Amino acid sequence: MSVYSIIWIAALAVFVIVEMMTAALTTIWFAGGALCAGIVSFAGGPVWLQVIVFLAVSVLLLILTRPLAEKYVNSRTVKTNAQSVIGKEAVASADINNLQQTGQVLVSGQEWTARTDDNDTVITKGTVVVVERIEGVKLIVRPKEQ
Numbered sequence: 001m002s003v004y005s006i007i008w009i010a011a012l013a014v015f016v017i018v019e020m021m022t023a024a025l026t027t028i029w030f031a032g033g034a035l036c037a038g039i040v041s042f043a044g045g046p047v048w049l050q051v052i053v054f055l056a057v058s059v060l061l062l063i064l065t066r067p068l069a070e071k072y073v074n075s076r077t078v079k080t081n082a083q084s085v086i087g088k089e090a091v092a093s094a095d096i097n098n099l100q101q102t103g104q105v106l107v108s109g110q111e112w113t114a115r116t117d118d119n120d121t122v123i124t125k126g127t128v129v130v131v132e133r134i135e136g137v138k139l140i141v142r143p144k145e146q
Contacts, residue, residue, distance in 0.1 A: 008038030033058030
């Protein structure tokens with residue numbers, strides 16, 4: 001066993017350990033490249049070929065499998081509480097008036113500070129609104145169209 005074979009085995013181990021610690025699909029592609037380069041090293045291939053195999057396999061795995069893997073991983077990602085309220089209907093639990101800096105809404109059982117997109121719009125308590133976006137810790141809402 002050559003020194004280069006040991007280096008590729010060590011690299012493979014490091015990439016796998018880093019991947020297990022992060023579980024974020026960061027180094028798994030390079031682990032595959034190190035495995036293939038290690039096989040070339042065990043077969044007696046020259047160092048330049050080992051490096052080319054490592055780079056080629058790593059890039060190939062990255063290009064071919066990363067989009068699929070990210071789609072699978074991201075499909076299980078749960079929106080944060082804040083992101084999940086965008087587009088939902090809410091009820092104004094206090095008058096919403098930007099100039100007076102007042103306004104609260106109840107959405108999904110939680111009370112949020114609310115404002116409108118412009119200072120001319122005043123929304124009265126009890127009005128159904130739609131959450132357009134979040135700015136800081138405030139929901140930006142508009143009255144629901146009937």
